[in-house]
Amino acid sequence: MVIDMAERYADVIIDISHEKVDRPFQYKIPEELSQAIFPGVRVHVPFGKGNTDRIGYVVDLSDCPDYPVEKLKTITAVDDKGMTVEGSQIQVAYWLKRQYGSTMFAALKTVLPAKQKLRQLERKKVVRCISPKMLEAVQQQCIKKRQVAKVRVIEALMEEEVLPYELLRQKLNVPSSTLQALEKQGCLRIETENLYRNPVKLTGQEEKRVRLSDAQRGIIDGVLRDYREGQNGTYLVHGVTGSGKTEVYLGIIEQMVGMGKQAIVLIPEIALTYQTLLRFYKRFGERVSVINSTLSKGEKYDQVRRAKNGEIDVIIGPRSALFTPFPNLGVIVVDEEHEGSYKSESMPKYHARETAIMIASMQHASVVLGSATPSVEAYYRARKGEYRLFEMAGRHGSSALPKVYTVDLREELKQGNRSVFSRKLRELMEQRLQAGEQIMLFLNRRGYAGFVSCRACGHVMKCPHCDVSLSEHRNGMLICHYCGYEERRPANCPECGSKYLMGFKAGTEQIETALHKEFPGVRVLRMDADTTGTKESYEKILSAFANEKADILVGTQMIVKGHDFPNVTLVGVLAADLSLNQNDYRAGERTFQLLTQAAGRAGRGDKPGEVVIQTYQPEHYSIVHAANQDYIGFYEEEIAYRDLMRYPPIEHMLAVLVISRVQEDGMALSGEMTNIVNRWRVNHADAGRKLQIIGPTEASVGRINDWYRHILYMKHEDYQALVAIKDELELYCKDKELKNQSVQYDFDPVHTY
Secondary structure, three states, X not given: OOOOXXXXXXXXXXXXXXXXXXXXXXXXXXXXXXXXXXXXXXXXXXXXXXXXXXXXXXXXXXXXXXXOHHXXXXXXXXXXXXXXXXXXXXXXXXXXXXXXXXXXXHHHHHHOOOOOOOOOOEEEEEEEOOOHHHHHHHHHHHHHOOOHHHHHHHHHHHHOOEEEHHHHHHOOOOOHHHHHHHHHOOOEXXXXXXXXXXXXXXXXXXXXOOOOOHHHHHHHHHHHHHHHOOXXXXXXXXXXXXXXHHHHHHHHHHHHHHOOOEEEEEOOHHHOOHHHHHHXXXXXXXXXXXXXXXXXXXXXXXXXXXXXXXXXXXXXXXXXXXXXXXXXXXXXXXXXXXXXXXXXXXXXXXXXXXXXXXXXXXXXXXXXXXXXXXXXXXXXXXXXXXXEEEEEOOXXXXXXXXEEEEEEHHHHHHOOOOOOOOHHHHHHHHHHHHHOOEEEEEXXXXXXXXXXXXXXXXXXXXXXXXXXXXXXXXXXXXXXXXXXXXXXXXXXXXXXXXXXXXXXXXXXXXXXXXXXXXXXXXXXXXXXXXXXXXXXXXXXXXXXXXXXXXXXXXXXXXXXXXXXXXXXXXXXXXXXXXXXXXXXXXXXXXXXXXXXHHHOOOOOOOOOOEEEEEEOOOOOHHHHHHHOOOHHXXXXXXXXXXXXXXXXXXXXXXXXXXXXXXXXXXXXXHHHHHHHHHHHHHHOHHXXXXXXXXXXXXXXXXXXXXXXXXXXXXXXXXXXXXXXXXXXXXXXXXXXXXXXXXXXXXXOOOOOO
């Protein structure tokens, strides 16, 4: 990398493991080193009062000093190691800090693994002790006794001689008592192995290769052809559920590994299914590993160490796996790229998709995004040609999508049905219970923020200036948290005059009570925030339902992602409107994705499935297109709305959240920051004219744990213009030395504040 002679100063981070070093130090670049210094390189510098020789990492270059030149020290030498894996991670951390806003320390903590004193740990595995033929005889006995959990274990052991204990417990939902019982019968043996091996180890028969479709082969060949020609692009694979996206990922990664490259596979943690992991392990054996929240800090650090040492080729995990320090990265796969969990909730609030593309560009790697319901941002960029788009319209195999019924709850009310269950849903539930099949009832409470609607006509109280619902506050006011508009809650519906104007209050607990009342003797499990306080309770509920110890599973959005229950043939969506009417411009997109995912839970086995969507707004485009499994139709309407309202991805958006102990201080600081933004707009005439400022105003949740929250939004077509504004606000806050106050920056937020 050639550096222009005008760049004479370098920002250097000293001793990246020292928690007190939270900023770079500026040094002069001697002319003889100007060609050898660039971001990420290791250098020797004099540091501290004694000018001790220290190793540092260059994170930025500038031709303008931040301090008087005579006070700056000079870089001594470039370290012999030059650019290291750590240097690349430093580049990533500094990019996160600049692009998303945070301290350098927070960015480094995000990217670099915490060093742990690793003690010897053990991990269990389950080993088959008898022949498959003898195991089959045991299986028949278990089937007769309806011991469903034992049958699931035996089926797995008939395919694999050795299975991970934790995967059996967590992904096949098998209680430990079942494994212990089979061990007493002599069918299996539970062994332990130390942590320093792969967290998951599988042996046994080779993977049965499936025959790839022309569409699958075309995608694999296209990505790899570009890579071999030096074109490291970003690819969006849009394929309906069951179209075979995982086989595409496996095909690309296998050839990358054959070229000596490594791969990162990002999967939303809630969707880490046993079947998906098993396919990777069968293909790559001990050269694949995982990083997720079930591992201890020591285990995570050990996997990072193995990756850095070249002991593994593929790492699978959620957002944090993105920072695995592979020395020769070839591809990053982001499965289910539309998931909100890919956006960090803490500073820096980075998005894994954009960060993956940046990391890939640094390491000359490719990025493959995949989803049945791509994010509007990803599909928009693919349509523009920024990503290469691959469509997989058909399913791989012969399985059919479930039949979907949309029920208008306004008509149910008119005909005297005040139950939470529509007549159609009740009819189908009775059929399933008589047939011994299972049911999932999904209460769509995501984003519930107290919206007000009319039960007679379905009218929702919305802001006249923004296409978002008004939030109801305790003082009887309805407020828009985008533009600040407010009005008093009316006594009657302004559309039809009905007195049935109210907020939706139904919850999973009320649904469970209603089920016991209308279907006496029914076995019900409930999964929500109240019943899943611990990991064990979460797994216990899923295990019981998988082993058919319940007829109906009631839950919120956590039940519709990543779970595969073959005996579920009916899914009921009880309140599609709850996510549709949150005060958020992404409400339509989230609703479409959730309904599509919920529909996909029915008919996963050999039996056909049906879905009932209950809604007060059956005509809304997100519900219509979700029922028809029509992504393109949804996208066309959604992008037109985003274009009209200047929302991402048409323009970029920056949310500035001011948090303060004293409410008046927060109001004052948010006002001062707005003045800075207005001055920026005046000083940057051309760019300033395109800037839209919304607020400041009180956040939708104005106080959390006695901390007051105020929000300021900005929209601009140029992302870097918003970064420049963020830089000025950060500098102002740094000079002000805030006390009992903090400021958070969120670019293109996935939810509103």
